Amino acid sequence: MFDRFREVNSTFPRTVQILEHKRQGKLVFGWLCTYVPEEIIHAAGALPIRITGHREETELEDGSAYLHVNNCSFSRSCLQMGLRGEYDFLDGVVGGSTCDGARRLFDLWRHYVKTPFHHVLTIPRKYTPEAHALYYHQVVRFKEHLEQFLGIQLTDEKLHQSIDTFNKARALLKSLYELRKSDNPKITGAETMEVLNASFHMPKELFNEYLKDLLHDLSGSVNTHKGQARLMVTGSVLTNPELIKCIEDQGALVVTDELCTSTRYWSDPVVLDGEVTLLQAISRRYLNNFPCARMFPSDERFNRILGLARDFRVDGVISQIIRYCVPYAHDLPLLTERLKAQGIPTLALDVEYGTSGSGQIQTRVQAFLEMLEAKKR
Amino acid sequence: MKALGIDIGSLTTKVVILDNDGTFSFNITPSGDEAELSAKAAVEESLDRAGLRFGNDSYLVSTGIGAKFVSFTQQQKTITTCLARGVNHLFPSARTAIDVGAESATVLKVNERGRISDWVNHDKCAAGTGVFLQQMAKLMMMPLEEMSKLSFDANPGPDITSTCAVFAESEVISHVHRDPPTPKEEIVTGIYRSVVSRILTLCKRIGIEKEVAVVGGVALNSGLVSILEKEMGLGVLVPDTPQIAAALGAAIIARENIAKGSYR
């Protein structure tokens, strides 16, 4: 059932769809961070693809030589792929001023990788009306820059269509997550990650079809998964499903997650209430979306996490934070406290981007599960 | 006037006597605790072997960690300047030189005149150095030479990805004690690839320009050098006696000074 998604993920970035797209002379734009409004790229007729790093933890000589070893392995991994030409097919890159790693990644990408179109949006750290106004203007600027580069005009019709397509994906992903709410879900956390990876690495229309099919297959399936505890995985950007599998292999179920590549990506739909323009609706959605740790106040993110924990009946939380991932590391002590107040313990794992889960991680997860078990009794 | 170079390292002292036709003789002795005495003894021994005596007709340039403790040389130059000269003499076509010593790794950019135009080094942690290899050899419970031989013809081996030597150690231990244990050849290759990776990151900070020469004690480790070549995608130039490159460079500077007439 998951083979089609796995196919996309294992061949990325040289997927069949991307290659075909390029062969047809169509454009592909890479983006980084959930604060980049994908619908704009899509409405402009280009394929939006999320920039991610190497699939597994790997030697980062080029990344480290340019970004230095004390920057997170995610930014180094992405840059390395860029430097080695693995993203040469991109016609443009779009980023936001989200965190230091991303900021420098884009500075170096601009100078050394030289993708034809390069745009950085300023993302405010607050949710005030003024912040929304600023972000909206940034979205408009981005749209205008894109229109200029492509020599086109984005129509309301195109925008509407894109919003529909992306909202559809979000709704389908939500349905997928609903399946994980049950006591014995039909889908594991690792399998979910395969689906998520594909969601931002292929054309949304095709993804929606794949996911519809999957949901159909799952509804007819009787295969369920059991686990001794219901866990949530949170933290920095994660794309390697092996880490989640490693956790689940210890006897747990990862029933939900809070990551740049999961709920923080698709949670909120663009709401068209007829009171604001399409662009305003898009920008409102993106700034209000499930928060990254960079946003202020942190409570916005914490409250959403507590909501997830409640909805998915989570027994314990595993926080996986990439070394040097400052915003998430800063949030962890307070987040742990908040979860503890709800009776939910947290296991803090210090990881590198792309890790599959070493012996040490297995041991710690086992100990955590034993502790959760003891708590139940 | 005889041109002599002496490189006083933490473990060994290297002396090179440079002849006018560009050939040279050398001598490697363990560094003693008393730098001045031990260095003097090393120089006398070298001259003795060459059938010469230490006297006013010798011009000595010193380099290395111990150089500042030695008073009887005519000039002192930093190790990077000497390495650049030495490498240039050994391989005139070399533009990048990698020196992996016991405690640090250095990559230099050398121009056609043997002048150094840039360098970068790495001495904050053991991860890319000789000390790391020694540690690993201990963990593998075999001498370094044996480790080197094992790595040829081995499969790629596990990724030992820890940036830090301390964590790398625990990764290696877990492979040694695994059930079934990872084959020794593969572990060794994994270790070497890890060292090579550190070295390559250093190289990329400065840019790799052909030809690439590798000097320093670790250059004798043919297993490691072979993996370095493979990962770099380039063949490298390794002298027969890579440990004496800096001392040779010092001797060349001595000869330059003699030619300039700057001796007492």
Place this chain on the structure above:
Amino acid sequence: MINSEVKKNKIDSIIRACGILLRMNKARPDARKSERLYYQMLSNYFTRLLNARDEGKFVAAHTVFFPTEILYAMDIVPMHTETTTWMISLFTGECDDILSAGKELGLASEICTPHRGLAGAFASGVLPRPDVMLWSNLICDNTAKSGELLMEINHCPGFFLDHPFQHSEDEMQYLVGELDDMIHFLEEQSGQKMDWDRLAETVALIDRQIELFREICDLRKATPSPFHSQGFLELLTIDYLFPGQPEAIDYLETLRQELAEKVSVGQGAVSDERFRLMSFFIPPMYLMGFLERISQEFGAVSVTEPFFTYWGEGRLDPGRPLESVAEKSYMIPEMRMYGPLDDRALKSIVGCAEQYKIDGAVYYADIGCRHSCAMVKLFKDILNDIDVPVLTLDCDVVDPTITSEEEMREKLERFFELLEER
């Protein structure tokens, strides 16, 4: 862990040290008058801070690159947390204790020493408890995320000033709105009103101050360069602690005069100027004296520090004070580190290198400062393109265990030899 009033803070250590430095200055016949003014100013700043509580004054602690002029115009006593922490650390030698206190708070070692330190300083009472905590996202994530914890440690309210990344009109508007919100917050908390006339006067003085900074830096272009290598620390402290303050103008005018005189008689900061250097980022604080000695020994002078002394273009209009404060925040040299590092930003660094006729550059790669280390290769490459070699020195601005005098000397010697042989 809450910062209680009971523990005695260590501000007096700075005041004592300033006293000693002032006496030393007066005892030297060739000492700079500007240096005397500088230590006097520091002494006054910290005396004011020390006595604030007793005098019933409102104290606002703030992070780096902050628009302190707002505080001055409201008669609020500013506490520059980083500078205060590190001066205390330097003068009491208690760097270890301060860093340990930070560690005990659970702050990961990935958080740079300055930030770990200042949190530790608050927690252990080395810094007095402020009435409010003000912080911004300049210049990194560490700063942006530090405020909430500091508010908790100090059990006081706080305000986060969100400084936009780029310099468009909407961003300026947002920043002005943020400043306005901050002023309202401070008025509410302190019961003191913003004196807009005073702010306008302060802005006028800041405009003058920036002009003076530029003139002083122009004088440093002379060969030989008249200002000693570590002198730039005075310049940046002036901007951090005394923006728009009359005593700062005094200091700058005095310094400018001193340097102009030196230039007119061709007197350099070092007796035999052999190497003109561009410095990136900050050298380790505990090695300042050592680096000054090296400078003299090798005839190597730091003639420009793009991140700290190279001001951006523009003038400030006192008629629009809040907009000017916002504008100034984009002109500070430190914004060159913020980014984006586009072609224009890179060209200006290269242009600076050419204007100052530098022989080489030194990058102090502080191991805890992520965003700074990420620029090392980029700046090395662009300077190498104009045939200027760059030395990278791995270090930490406050932690003396990362590198030693010996190591620094070794590397600097090699670098000078490299420059010599060219």
